């Protein structure tokens with residue numbers, strides 16, 4: 001199939017150009033391409049912004065085990081509609097993705113669905129129990145070719161185990177992604193430790209619980225010569241630690257979620273568990289520092305931490321509710337609101353933090369590539385001026401736990417291409 005995207009602005013820069021996609025690759029870019037034969041499908045981009053397809057390093061697809069909240073299929077649809085062409089599916093499923101059988105299952109389900117490349121993340125420790133290492137090598141060598149390992153949902157808290165995982169990862173050339181939460185500092189924690197939590201009587205989740213693990217792991221990674229990735233950075237202090245570690249040559253990368261860029265713990269006042277998430281929503285000062293650090297590159301990329309939860313796990317009292325919120329279909333809009341509209345990032349910067357850097361961190365050769373002739377056509381078209389109102393019930397996920405319900409947000413994904421095939425167009429799965 002040949003597809004002609006007419007009048008798109010590459011990275012939102014310069015005059016609109018025509019982009020011809022043939023056999024899954026970009027075959028021509030020029031000011032005006034004739035559509036030639038009838039076999040060419042034409043998409044009129046009308047000056048919209050063309051970007052490399054987004055890559056999410058942190059998605060929870062809930063399959064196997066919690067198909068009442070999300071499946072590989074429903075999550076893939078949400079991803080395609082959100083402009084993603086690759087996602088990394090976290091290992092905290094039931095059974096846990098701590099062996100070749102489970103990661104190959106998730107990988108195959110992703111291939112069968114065919115809407116987005118689904119890369120399973122393998123668990124670092126058996127059963128996410130933090131007691132002994134999982135079979136990292138077997139998962140890395142499986143058909144799923146696991147390149148990212150994480151106990152996300154849990155911290156690899158034992159420093160000896162974390163050190164072993166980091167040392168082992170260097171031989172496999174994989175990356176360990178840490179959910180940084182010192183468990184001794186977050187016993188019973190419900191919300192960011194601060195005024196808002198105190199007023200409502202919630203036990204606090206101190207910033208130091210994150211920062212102390214990030215500092216420790218940067219030191220462990222440096223000594224091991226290993227690569228470390230920090231999941232969902234949420235505090236200004238973590239930014240300072242990362243800056244220090246990067247300055248001294250530690251091979252550390254870090255992600256920030258859209259919700260930590262936009263939302264703050266002032267939302268606790270509603271008692272609505274839709275705002276409950278790990279790590280918790282922090283202060284406006286933290287959010288401002290996270291935005292600045294993302295613009296500067298101290299934080300490498302945006303990752304959604306898309307965490308669907310069934311109604312009964314969210315529609316209950318705060319303390320009983322599961323932490324986590326949907327993210328795949330709202331990420332681009334939240335980044336547009338917090339980073340583009342504020343002038344902190346241009347669209348080339350958005351390509352960097354939502355596509356290029358995550359692809360590099362995970363070692364994907366065919367994602368996050370430049371918009372050039374000969375490159376794979378993993379592409380996302382964005383209408384930067386359009387706005388939409390978020391309705392959880394209308395999102396493709398089975399769960400509907402979005403904290404942005406009823407919010408009007410800028411930036412609409414109008415087309416997603418995976419290797420030249422249209423996966424989503426005008427808000428519909430193709």
Ligand SMILES: NC(=O)N[C@@H](CC(=O)O)C(=O)O
Pocket residue numbers: 060092152153154179276277278279305307308322323324325
């Ligand atoms: N972020 C969350 O609040 N929840 C995640 C786990 C995690 O990312 O730590 C989940 O699996 O629901």
Ligand SMILES: [Zn+2]
Pocket residue numbers: 152153154179231232278279
């Ligand atoms: Zn986590």
Ligand SMILES: [Zn+2]
Pocket residue numbers: 058060090152153305307
């Ligand atoms: Zn997560």
